[in-house]
Structure formats: structure tokens, C-alpha cells
Amino acid sequence: MRKSKLIVIVGLLALAAAACGSSSPKTTSHPRTTSSSTTKPTVVVKTSTIKPYGTVLVNTAGHALYVFAPDKATKVTCTGGCAKIWPPLALPSDAKTKATGAVKASLLESDPNPSGGRVVTYNHWPLYAYVADTKPGVAHGQGLKLSGGYWYLMSPAGAVIKSKKSSSSSSGYRY
Incomplete structure (x- = not known):
């Protein structure tokens, strides 16, 4: 048994x-x-409110996205050491872009990066993050002059936001 x-x-x-x-x-x-x-990977650009600048473009993680004044639209000039501090919003070759929130899909494109690959653009401006923005909702890079030029936030309308953060809430410096 x-x-x-x-x-x-x-x-x-x-x-x-x-x-x-x-x-x-x-x-x-x-x-x-x-x-x-x-399924293609997707690079998402969305909006968030960052005080005192209002509604701005952010990446998937909610970190502010910037434009670099010397880029003069459609030309990526922040490469090498600059790109280590201001990493471009890269678009992998097999990826697509996606606009959410108030982001206009018609303004979302990509341009070649001299360092290789493509960079996501908005209203023809290459988009970058800033390594000092370690959490969502901050924009420590706004109005900074680093790496040979000024860095600015971008509005969902496609306009460069040139206001600087002021030490007092009553004075808003614009240039």
C-alpha cells in the first residue's frame, strides 16, 4: 500500500x-x-503651478522644465558639462511625446541633439531640467545665468517666462 x-x-x-x-x-x-x-515609450510633458511663476511646463516627475536663451529656438547649445547640470528632455528614437494638462500638443516636437539623439521641444525651444530642482514644485533655475546664458521657465502658451524670483512678494523684476 x-x-x-x-x-x-x-x-x-x-x-x-x-x-x-x-x-x-x-x-x-x-x-x-x-x-x-x-507599445512605444512615451515622454510626457505636463503642467503644474509653481509659485510665484504660475502654470509652467514640467516633466513626468513634476520637475520644472526650462529653456536656454542661447538656444534661440530649435538649436540645442547646452551640451557636455552644461548638459550634466541642465539635462535635456531626451526623446529616445522609439518614443513619442504626449501632451497633458494645458500643454498644447501642436507645440510639442523634437530636434536633433548634437550629443546624439533628440531633445523634446516646445514652441521650437529645447526643454531641459535642472539638477538642483530635487523635488516637484520648485524652480531654482529660473532666471539663473549659468553655462553661458539665462535659463527660463516655459508657459503652456509657449511663452518664455522671464520673471525672476524676488526676495519680496511685492516686487516682480522682469527683463
Whole structure:
């Protein structure tokens, strides 16, 4: 009796092992696997309110996006060491852009990056993050003169926001 129980258990284990082995090819050809591999990655540009500047463009993580005045629209000039401090919003070759919030999809494009790949642009301005903006809702780079030029936030209307953060809320310096 004991021997027959052992044979039944061994038989069931062998059957279970065979069933597991035969299902793995079916799993790799499952339609979900195929569809997820054909889904393009997406670079999202959205909006957020950052005081005292109002509604500005931000990346997926909610970090402010800036434009670099020397870029003069459509030309990426922040490369090398500059790009380590101000990383461009890169668009991988297989990715697409997505506008959410008040972002206008018609203003969202990309331009070649001299360092390789493409950079997401808004109203023809290449977009960058700033490494000192370590959390969403801050814009420490606004109005800074670094890496050979001024850095500004971008409004969802496509306008460069040139106001500087002031030490007093009553005075707003614009240039």
C-alpha cells in the first residue's frame, strides 16, 4: 500500500513538472507580451503651478522644465558639462511625446541633439531640467545665468517666462 501511494505521488509530480514545462512556450507567445513589446515609450510633458511663476511646463516627475536663451529656438547649445547640470528632455528614437494638462500638443516636437539623439521641444525651444530642482514644485533655475546664458521657465502658451524670483512678494523684476 505504501509503495502504491509513493508511485502515485511520484507520478503526479512528474505530470505537474511536464505540464509546467509545456506551458512556458505558450506564455512567451502570449498576445500581451507581443502587444507590450510594440507599445512605444512615451515622454510626457505636463503642467503644474509653481509659485510665484504660475502654470509652467514640467516633466513626468513634476520637475520644472526650462529653456536656454542661447538656444534661440530649435538649436540645442547646452551640451557636455552644461548638459550634466541642465539635462535635456531626451526623446529616445522609439518614443513619442504626449501632451497633458494645458500643454498644447501642436507645440510639442523634437530636434536633433548634437550629443546624439533628440531633445523634446516646445514652441521650437529645447526643454531641459535642472539638477538642483530635487523635488516637484520648485524652480531654482529660473532666471539663473549659468553655462553661458539665462535659463527660463516655459508657459503652456509657449511663452518664455522671464520673471525672476524676488526676495519680496511685492516686487516682480522682469527683463
